[in-house]
Amino acid sequence: MYAEMIQAIAQGFTIVTPNKRFARVLQTQYIKTQLAQQKQVWETADVLPWAAYVQRLWQQTAPQDSLILLNTPQQRLVWQQIIEQSTYSKELLQTSAIALQAYTSLQKLRQWGLEVFPAECLLNQDQKAFRAWMHSYQKECASNGWLDSSNIESILIGLPLVPVKLYLIGFDAFTPLQKELLAELEKVGSEIKKAHRITTRRNHVIRCEFEDSQAEINALAHWIRAQLQYDPKRSIGVVVADLASIRKDLINTLDDVLVPSKLFVAGSYGACPYNITLGEPLIDHPLLHTALNILRLKKQEISLQHVSELLRTSFITCATSEACSRAHLDASLREYGQPIITLTVLQQYLKKDIWQSLCPKFIDGIRKYQEKILPVKQSHLAWSHTFVELLTTLAWPGERPLNSDEYQALLAWGKTLEQFVSLDIIDNCISYNEALSQLQQCLRGRIHQAGAVYTAPVQIMGLLESTGIQFDALWVMGLHGDSWPTPVNVDPFIPIALQMQENMPHATPQYELEYARRITQRLVIAAENVIFSLPLSVEDQALRPSTLLKQYPLEQIEQSECIDYAAVIFNSGQSEYLNDQQGPKVDDVQMHGGSGLFKDQAACPFKAFATYRLAAKSLKKVDIGLNHAQRGQLIHECLKLFWQAMHTQQELLNLPDEKLNRSIESAVASAIKKIQGGQAFYSFQGLLNIEHKRLCTILRQWLDVEKERSSFSVIETEQKHSCQIAGLEITVCIDRIDQLADGSLVIIDYKTGVVNIADWFEERMQEPQLPIYAVTIEGNIFAIAFAQIGGASTKFIGLSQGGSIAEEHFLPNIQVLSDFKYAKGFQDWHDLLQNWQQKLSVLVAEFQRGEARIAPYKGLKTCRYCDLGSLCRIQELDLLN
Ligand code: SF4
Structure with missing residues (x-):
């Protein structure tokens, strides 16, 4: 085929290809032939794609003061303006994407000579809109003297053409308009040749199957390497069915296997043996x-x-x-x-x-x-x-x-x-x-597409770009049953009946089958050795081979022994071990922070060390609306404001429903305003209204729980306390302290998530704040309780001293110490407090010693809620172990 083309160039023919890539490949091939003949200078071959050829023909043929040819961005802008100014624009979201589709649809219609829809065609709403836009577009172009590139062929047909010598190569099929223009050129005496099509070839074609796409890519990379080792001048083609989706994985693997020098010096690693199309x-x-x-x-x-x-x-x-x-x-x-x-x-x-x-x-x-x-x-x-x-x-x-x-x-x-x-x-x-x-x-x-090298021995391309190109060896990947033949993909702006009647591309299963057969046949004869491969699964979805490829024998690709350079470098390193589990001791007894320090130390000593000694914290993620922490903050603020106005349960019980609702609404509104004023979050008013409603419902639900309790008065809300544990001074902020009828206290901590108090009886308490309050706050503490607020599990969860006053101080859902199965070993409340004091002292001692072990208490479950993973590198530690 190439020899025929070289001969045609020598005879003064212009070589026309269906796409840019094939034109470049032919130019390269021509240069190689000239060099092989020891030539030092030669005439440049006239090789160009069809679109460029018709533009050149129009420039040579049309009168000088003729129409202005619009480029692609100009055409798109005209479409976009027409769409935005139309009556349909109110219902549209992405006018630029619609303009692009309309531009493509019109190009297709023009190639089929169907710019006016036949009267009998039934149009849906989208097609009616497109028809209206198309009319406006045509009017706009006509009144401004603009010419659309898709219109050139039809204009040329009406102009006095001069004879030309054309050699057409690589075309799978011609559109009706292309056929018409070629016929017109022939009429004026043009010499038009079509490249002799290779229809059969003695070659070796096989089919391979791989577990998944990455296994397929790995096999391809090693196969290319073996081919190049066998003969570095070999031309190798790789055709990928869905190049866009695997492009990055493909490049990474090919670099690892074919260009290992990229591991050392980014950007200057010498010639790359492959060239991949489809840039970004x-x-x-x-x-x-x-x-x-x-x-x-x-x-x-x-x-x-x-x-x-x-x-x-x-x-x-x-x-x-x-x-x-x-x-x-x-x-x-x-x-x-x-x-x-x-x-x-x-x-x-x-x-x-x-x-x-x-x-x-x-x-x-x-x-x-x-x-x-x-x-x-x-x-x-x-x-x-x-x-x-x-x-x-x-x-x-x-x-x-x-x-x-x-x-x-x-x-x-x-x-x-x-x-x-x-x-x-x-x-x-x-x-x-x-x-x-x-x-x-x-x-x-x-x-x-940086540094496209068409002379590279390995050319990687999509299915459409492979038209007519010949190689020594070819690997076609990703042709599985779901993608080959490709599913029907009708044009949304052209009536389906019309697309079917005119046998337009991708409109019917028959077209797709015929198209897939034709392309498969072309690929089969594109090289002496052809491999068709497919992955047997993609994202857990099982795939089957395409029926068009089943006739080729299924074979295993022999994998040559290849060096994994990254692994060699990594393994050649000598590890040095440094014990960094111990930081300097804490001299100061005063620490910023509160119960969180104990919580972190109990969860993982490194977490507490990094947070409270190194002041490490992750970058904040900012988003529209409220995050989880802000929602919790709002609930705290609402309840604080509500109880500051209410004081006792009796007042709550005495309040008629209507007034209660007003109090709730007022607390919620003030809480939102206060937090918003502090610029803690940014939100649209609509989102804030939804949050307002949600908070009112949550508060109402919660206050129903409060009404069921025995009487109490709220004596503290969100108040700070300085306290000491094992010599360490900390500041805590207690959500609420209630006083019961006999003067005893209930300490409450609000929680918007689910909590479990069994953890208070473990060696390292994961939620230690209430035990901390219990051992440090003075007074007779009758109970400590989480107020679990929001959702279906709104309730108190906690522990009380129990005893003779338990009934009098009824708190729904609260466990009595003596009955609680996890508290069996404790004689009384005092005994429990001593145990907690001891556990907290152990944590303080660890912290003061500077202990920084990476030891999440419950393994990766603990790490799931920690954002210091990139600092402690627990994942790497796991790999090392
Ligand atoms: S990610 Fe896990 S191991 Fe690392 S600091 Fe957090 S809790 Fe500790």
Whole structure:
């Protein structure tokens, strides 16, 4: 096939391929042939894909002052504006995605010559909307003299064409419009040849099955390595059915096996033996992601996440010298608790002295950024200058030298700006937000593929790109029964009956079957050795082989012995053991913190050491709405306010329902207002209204429980106490203390989760706060109890002294010490308190000794609720053991 093509080039034919990739492969093949003939100079071969060819033909044929050809972003913008201005727009969420679909549907219709739906076609709501948009689009193009790239072929058919010499290669099928244009060219005397199709070949085709996708990728990587070891010049093709979904895993495994030098030096590891298509949208590149984060600062509101990313990026001014301070600032902003902020608020926050001295360059950049005043509206060209100026204030793309991939992304940014400026032809007076949104779309539409090397021996591609390419060996992966033939995928904007009648792509199972057969046959003859492989399961879903591939013999791939370089390096290391289970002793008897210290020490000594000695804590996650801790905080505040107004159970009982509801509502409203005023959370009013209702219901349920008790008066709510345990001074905040009729006390701790008091009788108490209060608070304590509030399990859970007064001091659900099965060994309340005192003293002694063992009391169950895992590295410890 290649020899035939080389001959055609020599005879002056233009080579036309169905896609860009195949055109590049043919160009490379042509160059290789010239080099093999020892040539030093030669004429460039005229090889190009169909779309580029028809554009060139139009430029050569159409009159000079003819229509203006729109590029893809321009066409999309016209579609988007039409959709947004239509009566249907109110019901639509993602107009840019719909514009893209409409653009694709029109291209398809034009290729089939069906721009006007036949009158008998029944249209659903979406198709009616599309028809209306299509009419507006056609009118808009006609009145402005715009030409859509999908319209070029039909316009060319009406123009006086000149004879050409065309060699068509790699086409599986032609659309009706392509056929018509080719026929017109032939009519004027053009010489049109179609590449001789290889239909049979003596080759070896097998089928392989693997446990899962990763096993399939591993086998592929080792097979490629063996092939290249056998002959480094061998051309190897890899066709992947769903390349987008496994691209990252594929690259990681191929790098491990084929480019082990990447383990040592990132970015400069010599020639890569493989080239993979399907890059990622430019918008996802970290360099451009940073640029957009900078530009977003001028929007009315910005998400804290974007500010946080900006503080941690290396693509802005003094990123290295201020890295630690900016990380500190990031952590501090998260504590601020607002997921959405404005540039003005950010600037006010940065005015604090501490940040002025820690991050002067960042603050200076933000100041210069804010000083740039933006016009209300201007052209795309003017906005492109503004974007560059804004980026310059923060010295984007930073001071460190860019690596090759980043440099290519920077070049692509320049081209994207050119595309953005080209949108002026559609609309040259837009706001900043509109400009930013259009810039994002341009970045999303541009695919970034760093260092595409078409001469690499291994070419990895998707099914559609493999058209016509020949290899020495080919591996086709992922063709299982569910994906091959591919499921029917009808166009939502074209009536289904019409798609079926015209046999449009992907509209019927018959089309898919025929298409899959044709592609399979093409792949079978694309190399001397062909392997079809599939995983037998994906995410626990069992898969079966495609029926189209069952005819090929099932074989095992022989795995050559391959070195796992990462494992070799790891195993060659000599471990040094350092016992770091012991920190320095505590000299000071006063510690910040309260019962949490005992809780953490009991759960895991390292946790207490890290939290109370190293002041370690995880970065706060900020989100819209309330988190679990804030919900708990609100309940505490509501109950505090309620009992500060109520004082006794008698008052509660005397209150008519209506008044009680009002008191509850008032406590809840004040609690929300107080916490909101402290800026502890950010929430939409709608969410707060829901929270208000939820809290009222919870409080009502809880107060019903309180009504069942014997009489009491509330003598303390959320009051701080300083106390001493085994010589360690701590401060605790007790949720509530009630006094009973005989003067004895009940200490209450509010809990929004489920609790279990059996734990008070274990060696290390996981919920020690109530025992701590019991041993430190003066007075006759009759009972200690958790008030478990919220949900179906609203109740008291606790322990009382019992005895003769137990009935008089009725507390629903409270266990009496003498009857409680876990408390069998204790003679009385005093005995129990002494035991608790002793257990707490052990914890104090451990803490004061500086014990820092990584020893979660209940194993990984304890770790599940701890966020210090990345500091203690328990997972690595497990692996080491
Ligand atoms: S994650 Fe587990 S082992 Fe690590 S500090 Fe927390 S509780 Fe201890």
